[in-house]
Amino acid sequence: MSSSFPSRDSGQLVLVVEDETGIADILIAYLQRDGLRTLHAEDGEQALRLFRQARPDIVLLDIHLPGMDGVDVLKHIRSDGATPVIMVTALADDVDKLLSLRLGADDYVVKPFSPAEVVARVRAVLRRSAPITTTAAAPIRVGRLEIDLEAHAAFSVDEGGETQAAPLPLTLTEFRLLACLAAQPRRCFSRSHLIETCLPESEALDRVIDSHLSKLRRKLQAAGHDDLIETVRGIGYRLWPGA
Ligand code: CA
Numbered sequence: 001m002s003s004s005f006p007s008r009d010s011g012q013l014v015l016v017v018e019d020e021t022g023i024a025d026i027l028i029a030y031l032q033r034d035g036l037r038t039l040h041a042e043d044g045e046q047a048l049r050l051f052r053q054a055r056p057d058i059v060l061l062d063i064h065l066p067g068m069d070g071v072d073v074l075k076h077i078r079s080d081g082a083t084p085v086i087m088v089t090a091l092a093d094d095v096d097k098l099l100s101l102r103l104g105a106d107d108y109v110v111k112p113f114s115p116a117e118v119v120a121r122v123r124a125v126l127r128r129s130a131p132i133t134t135t136a137a138a139p140i141r142v143g144r145l146e147i148d149l150e151a152h153a154a155f156s157v158d159e160g161g162e163t164q165a166a167p168l169p170l171t172l173t174e175f176r177l178l179a180c181l182a183a184q185p186r187r188c189f190s191r192s193h194l195i196e197t198c199l200p201e202s203e204a205l206d207r208v209i210d211s212h213l214s215k216l217r218r219k220l221q222a223a224g225h226d227d228l229i230e231t232v233r234g235i236g237y238r239l240w241p242g243a
Contacts, residue, residue, distance in 0.1 A: 004122075004226070011015070011035045011036045011037045011080040012036055012057040012058065012126055013036070013037045013038070013039065013054060013055075013056040013057050013058075014031050014036050014038050014056060014057065014058050014059075014060060014122060015032060015038075015039045015041060015047065015050055015051060015054070015056035015059045015060070016028055016031070016038055016039065016040050016041070016060045016089070017042075017044070017047040017056070017059060017060065017061045017065065017070065017073065018040070018041075018042070018060070018062045019038075019042050019043060019062065019064075019065050019066055020062075020111060020166065020207055021042075023111075024040055024042075025117050026094055027118060028040060029115075030115040030116060030119050031122065032116070034119050034123070036119075036122070037048070039054055043065050043066050043067050043068065044065050044067055044068030044070070045067060045068055047059075047061070047065075048068075048073060048075050048076050048077075050081075051076075051080075051083075051178070053188065053232070053235065054188065054235070055184075055186075055187040055188050055238075056083065057083070057084070057126060058083065058084045058122055058125060058126055058129075059077060059083060059084070059086070059089060060086050060098075060109075061073055061074060061077075061085055061086065061087050061088060061105075062087075062088045062089075063087055063088065063089045063094055063098075064089070064090060069087050070075065070087060070088075070089075071098070071103065074087065074103050074104070075103060075194065075229045078103060078104050081186060082129075084106040084126065084128075084129045085104075085105050085106055085108070086106060086107045086108070086109060086118075086121055086125060087091050087105040087111070088108075088109045088110075088111065088113075088118075088124065089108065089110055089111065090110075090111045092110050092111070093212055094110075095108045095110065097133060105176045106125045106128075106154075107121050107125050108130070109121060111126055120136075123176065126151050129218045130148070130155075140179070140182050140183060141242045142185055142228075142239060143225065143227060143228060143241040143242060144156060144157045144158075144224075144225065145178075145220075145228070146163050146199065147178060147179050147181070147182050148150060149179060149226045152166075152172065152175055152211075153167035153168075153170075153174060153175070154167060154168045154170060154179075155167050156168065156223050156224065156225070157167065159202055159239045163214065168196070168219055168220070168223050169219060169227060170216065170219060171212075171215075173198060173199060173212050174212055174215060174216040174219065175197035176197070176199075177194060177198050177209075177212055177213060177216055177221060178216060178220075180194060180198055181229060181238065181239035182239050184189065185186060185237060185238075185239050185240065186240055187238055188232045188235050188237070188238040189234040189236050189237055189238060191206040191209045191210070191236045191237075193236070194236060194237065195207050195208070195209055198212075199212075209236075213229065213237060216229070217229055227240075228240070228241065
């Protein structure tokens with residue numbers, strides 16, 4: 001299977017880590033048929049590389065892999081945050097071992113499995129880990145920026161932690177882009193995801209997003225927020241506080 005990045009971003013992204021091509025192909029076909037996007041890694045090193053580049057919504061992780069095994073991959077993923085992980089194992093014994101290690105997998109699947117069952121588990125874990133949305137969202141603070149989702153406005157925060165009175169002069173689209181990136185700092189967002197989230201009413205092209213982002217960057221720089229938004233080559237953008 002190809003490890004190139006999926007171009008459309010309509011569904012949540014599943015990183016499938018599986019060295020047996022036959023199993024991987026079946027899983028990927030079922031996941032995609034259910035509207036999920038997929039990336040495939042055949043070993044642990046590739047899994048971590050793709051994980052860091054693409055920031056998947058969930059990882060389906062085989063334990064027995066050539067080289068770095070699934071347990072080590074899970075440790076690295078856990079040291080990096082709370083991305084849901086479902087471990088896939090050939091042996092029921094492994095589940096006991098994993099549970100005793102308390103490594104924080106979100107679920108376990110034992111081979112041989114029904115692909116439909118795996119898709120159902122993926123959906124269940126994604127539902128469980130979905131952020132709780134509240135009606136009055138608290139402002140997001142990243143670096144020296146405060147983003148007020150209720151007021152649709154972003155403010156600079158001075159050295160003393162005081163929020164400045166005047167909002168940054170952002171357009172609605174620029175504000176939406178900033179809020180989307182800032183909601184999950186360090187996560188890489190594809191252009192198509194940003195188009196869908198921030199310009200849902202338009203048939204925008206990738207270069208339209210690039211143009212909005214370059215204006216947003218200039219305005220952030222003018223307000224003293226340097227290099228807050230990074231371009232991730234071949235994928236899209238992310239917000240990296242403290243860069
Ligand atoms: Ca394996």
